[in-house]
Amino acid sequence: MNTRNAYALRARTATGTRPAAAAVAAGTPLARPLPAVGGGAAAPAGASSALGSHALTDRAANARLAYCEESVKGRFDAIVPALQAIAGLPRDADFPERAQALAQARLGYALPESVLASAWIAGPDLRALFAHCTFGALRAAIAQFTQDLLAQRETARDASNFFLDCGFHAVDISPCADGRLKGLLRYILRLPLSSFTWHKAYAGALFDIETDVRHWMAAELRRYREGVPSTADANTRYLKVAVYHISGSAPGQEGCAAHGSNEHRAIDAALERLNQFRQAIENSFCCGAGTDLLLIGVDTDTDAIRIHTPDAEGALNAYRYVDNAQVFRDTQGLSADQARLAVHEAIRAAAATAGWGAGTGEPHEGMRRLIANLLINNLSQIDYVQALYDGCYPDVGHAERYISVGDGFEEVQLRNISYYSHLHTVEEGAAHLDVGIKIFKGLNLKRGLPIPVAVHYRYDSQVPGARERTIEKVRRVAAAIGARYPDLSGQGLLICQLSVQDRPAGSPLELVDGGTL
């Protein structure tokens, strides 16, 4: 197979620091010197107060996340100004050299020599350069997140143990594929990635039941054969979580596109899918096939969550939930202990909901502890958005940087970084892909920029031949994308990067040749 290991943790050339971000970083022992992100990128508003004001806010984490958000987004934002500067250079014999120096200084990496060398004929191919730089920024982001992930191994173990203490041997979470939920685990719920057995996004959170039944089987088999993470006779459960989203400021326009920005439809569809999953397990594997369900809603303007609390029998309800934005408001100014108590009180109050939201009582103790933990974690994120963006993101709608096709880069956890289309074939995923192309017609084509598409699949190196088959798959899917949008790809307005990766979280990215420029 024709591949190369083109992934490397590139040391970025630091050419300066930016005061606002430096102030953020300085507040925490985890602070690292800020790498250059190039000119033109605006620092997040109010960055200096990013530490947060709520008693339960994890200020160190907020500072680290602000640094991460700024540096990753900064790399993408630096691309257009840098290319504009390069476009303005005189196209003489020194052009390639000068362009290269400019790229190194402002972006931190080189541009493809061949594109620069032929620039004297009809100018530099700026579309090709834009795609090259977008994928470069993406790979830098992957490197940064991966490094972070590896450093957090202990936290991940702690989280797994916490889940087990709560009575869950596996947690399978399916958010909507919307780009605004891309930071769900790391930012919104503040959970380390690898503590989750599975994490896969689907349009409208409409996860695939057949796939999830297989995940359930794999988790069960592991318990029976290896006693990991709990033995088969331990009374632990498989937790399936679905995450939908709404937009508080523009509920009818900026909600979930898959459900026509209709909150009720989004909730009902997620609830139906969750109940179908539990039913499928019970029908196929009879008694004792205990699964717990949880439904979470995210307001993508503020990152505040609401958690639909199961009743004593595990049943969920559209009208019974804890609204964490309300909890945040109610607990501001309280001490940490008082605030914690208030969170637990809110869960109890939700269980006592009357009318349409009425249930059979409180969920089991482990579930209550889990919910309290998620709510408290999310308070830090509400505070983060409050401090950095005055409580509401400036990009309420779409502002994705690239389209992610295939298994996606699970390491890259950042809001609005990509539009994600999880698919195995374009034939099956065409409708979802069309939506992505439509979004990027507005975001990129309108400005004359091409649409960068990162086609990425993971393989299991323990299965002989899996890598070769996955590389074939990446090529097949990329070819099918080109065939579906012949006008765009013919004009160089749709540019793919092809890559594969071994399954364990943090495995190196391997570029597949023939995909990028």
Added chain:
Amino acid sequence: MNTRNAYALRARTATGTRPAAAAVAAGTPLARPLPAVGGGAAAPAGASSALGSHALTDRAANARLAYCEESVKGRFDAIVPALQAIAGLPRDADFPERAQALAQARLGYALPESVLASAWIAGPDLRALFAHCTFGALRAAIAQFTQDLLAQRETARDASNFFLDCGFHAVDISPCADGRLKGLLRYILRLPLSSFTWHKAYAGALFDIETDVRHWMAAELRRYREGVPSTADANTRYLKVAVYHISGSAPGQEGCAAHGSNEHRAIDAALERLNQFRQAIENSFCCGAGTDLLLIGVDTDTDAIRIHTPDAEGALNAYRYVDNAQVFRDTQGLSADQARLAVHEAIRAAAATAGWGAGTGEPHEGMRRLIANLLINNLSQIDYVQALYDGCYPDVGHAERYISVGDGFEEVQLRNISYYSHLHTVEEGAAHLDVGIKIFKGLNLKRGLPIPVAVHYRYDSQVPGARERTIEKVRRVAAAIGARYPDLSGQGLLICQLSVQDRPAGSPLELVDGGTL
């Protein structure tokens, strides 16, 4: 969903019996009166001696299988002569009525009224009628095989128990998708369908390792959770079988197309895949993940098998096998007991192969019993082909009646009945489908007849919503087939039937509207 339960065990109007087949049927208590198969179909040559001459031949089974083969193929063969007769009818006001009567008399079912009613304009649409009749014959075949399958439930249980006695708790068999292996289980190996945990055909027997690992997991989980068919601590194994094929009379032309009719390539590829499967299980599930492997070759001219015998460590070898054609010749004229002894002796002799085929000794006792059983079963089939076709099928090459796309009709077990393309999307299976279309250009288009394509998937009714999703899938795949061959489908030269079916063997076929004419 817009479907109808159009499947019914149609009582076929018996208008006469055919002497040769009646003689076959008379020799056995299982004989049933022959349904009319219409004029024009030739009775198999030498049908009256189909009982077989070898001491180990199961004559009753041979008679039943000959009846089945003749009646099923007869239904397909009756179509063209009947339509020719209909084409010759005067196209006056009585045409629809007369055509309908002729169809009922010679085919046993009605033709679509709408096609006959508009015949006065430009003649009857014979392509549409041909497809209608082909699918009618297919559905009748499914009905016949299903009835037989349900009657054989006890035999299936016996076979499963036999496998378990031999030390196998699951048997997963992957033959090549070639139409000439379509009768593998029922004719060549004489095994009841439902005794197999899994049975799926792939071009060149190149089964999908990821799918099979999932099957392995499902079988393991069932043992751990339910103790079915053996408990997890019982020392039983998962048996994976691959089946390749050759053509004794035209080895370089009529062998396996997926391997360029190259016997060595076919064997090496199957061996590699089998070993990869075992490796994948061992790597992913560590110790104790015992799997046994078996490789079988079929000469599609004579249906004689060769079984590659594992050595004492379970290793297979291209050059170590028992050639059952040889065993058949060597044991002719012997008593049943002598012949049985000779079979066991042949297995011992294979284990003692020297040179390239040398191994570490005999396989374990259960494996030896299984191999002996398969060889003895196959002796009946060699005798069957000997008696009915003088030892070599007249259709050495392709003579399929329709293209089967999707999960296929596993109940329909008959040589050369269909070209089978197992796929989930046309995007993935395009190459394989192209081969099928090419074959049918020679078989049907050359004669002016359209290509009938039966798109069929199974669903699991225990999983909520699975039926609806499968119906959507059938429609998607049929649309993709139409899109891939627009010239053919535009001219009515490629006609699809769409259907779904619940998972348990023998479940009724459900036609999906909008697919057929």
